[in-house]
Amino acid sequence: MSVPEVGEQATGFAQRIETLLQNVLGECPDGYVSDPEGIPLRGGRTGYKIMQRAERGIPLDSDGEAVASLSFRYICSCKADGKWLQIDKSVIMITAEPDRLPIFHYDYNRVRTSETPGAHINISGSNDAATRIMLSCGGGLRGKSRRKEYINKGSFPTFSTLHFPVGGDRFRPGLEDVLQMAIYEFHIDATNEWQHHIEASREEYRTRQLKALIREFPDIAYDTLKEDGRELTTRPERPQRADRTSMLIRY
Numbered sequence: 001m002s003v004p005e006v007g008e009q010a011t012g013f014a015q016r017i018e019t020l021l022q023n024v025l026g027e028c029p030d031g032y033v034s035d036p037e038g039i040p041l042r043g044g045r046t047g048y049k050i051m052q053r054a055e056r057g058i059p060l061d062s063d064g065e066a067v068a069s070l071s072f073r074y075i076c077s078c079k080a081d082g083k084w085l086q087i088d089k090s091v092i093m094i095t096a097e098p099d100r101l102p103i104f105h106y107d108y109n110r111v112r113t114s115e116t117p118g119a120h121i122n123i124s125g126s127n128d129a130a131t132r133i134m135l136s137c138g139g140g141l142r143g144k145s146r147r148k149e150y151i152n153k154g155s156f157p158t159f160s161t162l163h164f165p166v167g168g169d170r171f172r173p174g175l176e177d178v179l180q181m182a183i184y185e186f187h188i189d190a191t192n193e194w195q196h197h198i199e200a201s202r203e204e205y206r207t208r209q210l211k212a213l214i215r216e217f218p219d220i221a222y223d224t225l226k227e228d229g230r231e232l233t234t235r236p237e238r239p240q241r242a243d244r245t246s247m248l249i250r251y
Contacts, residue, residue: 006078009085010036010048013076016201017050017175021058023197024179024190032058039075047077047088057095060182061189066097068186072175084212086110092178102160108172117165119172127159134162170209176202180251199249206248 004012014033021032036048050073052058057069075089093105102124112118134157166172176198182188191197214221222232230236 003082003084005081006046006085007036007038007048009078010050010076013074013085014050016204017072020175020179020197020201024183024194025058025060026189026191041077041088045077047075050074050076056100057093059097060094060186062187064189068097068103068182068188069095069100070178070182071095092175094178094182106166106173106178107163108169110169116163117168119166119168120163121166122160122163124160130159130162131157170213174202174205176205177251202251203246203248210248 003009014036018031018033022028025032031053034051034053036050039047039049041047052071054069057071059066060068060070071091071093073089073091074087076085076087078085087108088110090108091105094103095101096103104121104123106119106121108119109116110118179188180195180198183190183194225232225236
């Protein structure tokens with residue numbers, strides 16, 4: 001199978017996000033997503049930045065009134081020519097209007113230089129109990145280092161600086177999950193067919209992640225199929241279950 005060049009893949013990824021947003025939030029004549037912007041990366045590679053077109057974020061309305069906004073930024077690249085596009089960094093953030101106060105943001109960094117989880121969520125808010133623990137931090141090396149970092153920065157540890165892990169490189173939530181959460185929890189206005197489009201996009205996202213996992217761990221796929229009694233000389237059929245929704249689309 002021929003793999004498209006990185007720019008073409010980045011354009012396709014941006015279009016996939018655009019289609020999802022148009023189908024879920026409704027038509028936007030100017031479009032929701034900016035054109036992929038080429039950026040230089042280490043080793044002479046070219047990466048692409050993809051983000052929302054509106055600088056302040058995409059308005060999220062409830063009963064026709066803007067109550068929140070959605071912002072996102074993806075940095076993507078290919079390891080080499082002939083490889084599939086990968087996300088190197090991403091941020092998905094929901095802020096409250098009209099002051100654009102952060103509510104939460106999902107972050108992902110493929111390359112990590114600290115103990116912060118690669119895929120994590122930060123929740124803006126206060127929690128005195130959590131702050132007390134962060135200030136005491138215990139007597140271990142990491143705890144002392146964390147306390148010293150706060151002192152050097154002249155900052156006070158808050159609940160919003162906690163990094164909650166969310167599934168690592170392959171099992172992290174996608175934009176589809178954030179959109180569905182906003183619709184359920186904030187009663188965001190959406191199209192009549194929003195759930196169908198979110199589930200279709202989520203299935204595509206999780207299928208890509210599953211394929212990447214299988215490429216990375218073919219031995220696990222092989223052993224699992226053998227344990228299941230599958231005949232590996234023929235392509236196995238996916239088991240169908242009428243008693244539950246497919247794990248590829250479940251919220």
